[in-house]
Amino acid sequence: MKSNSSTVKTRPTPWDALVFAAVAALAVLTALVFYGPKARTNAPLTCVVSVGGEVMDHVPLASFAGEHTYSHNGYTLTVRVSGGQVEVLHSDCPGQDCVHSGPISRAGQSLVCLPAQVVIHLESGTDGPDVIVG
């Protein structure tokens, strides 16, 4: 094995800053794509609920008020929609991460339950899945 240890750098170099900047730029770029100008407008929100990879509900948030239950993988989630907010009221999944995530109310936000494979996503606009460019 060649001894590469002697050339190991343990102190930061200017080139490290380049890696740092590249990751930061990617973060900003993806943030713009997902939470850019379009997501910040006051356009009506659509609630998309997917269970096990299948879209179960794709409803304008305003007309989705009430409690909805979703069952998958042997777990049942109760989701409450009220006052423009969506939250997992209770769930019998282990970990309870989805319940602890609290309410979401803005475009781009999601509630996720891994054990039940449930994703509740808010998107801006009321017309189908949005592709935001610029």
Added chain:
Amino acid sequence: MKFSVKKLALCAVLAALALGLSTLENLFPVSLIVPLPGVKLGLANIVTVFALYELGAPEALAILVTRCLLGGLFSGTATALLFSLLGGLCAMGVMILLKRSRRLSVYGVSVGGAAAHNAGQILAAMITLGNTMVVGYLPFLLAVALITGTLTGFVVSLLLRATAHLHLTNQSDYR
């Protein structure tokens, strides 16, 4: 390359240390900042980076897989195994590539690895949920990776300098 008893013992110790770190990070759930369940900070990446520099890629891979399998066994869920394995393998792949550049220090390699680790976890979430919407968490997880990657670089650079005189392996040491 000789897989000596000394090297084997070192691998076992490092795997145990990595397992300890990944258990420890359950105390600091990332889900408080980024509400995507299953995602971990990647503190065990410290061990991967150290092993990559001190022992080499095959040993680092063996340590990584051992840690992920044991961690998955303890947590008892296939999801946890998928998250740690995909995150860990993505990080390792990127770090092996970045390490080839003699211009980068441990810091640059660690930051790139941390970013890949978190991207790998998003991939695991996409597979688990059958849903691409979780990609929306990527900007937050990349921002977290800048912090964890720099921290990892700092810890490993200290470790490498501190263990340079110990002759942990038969390779030429750090001067």
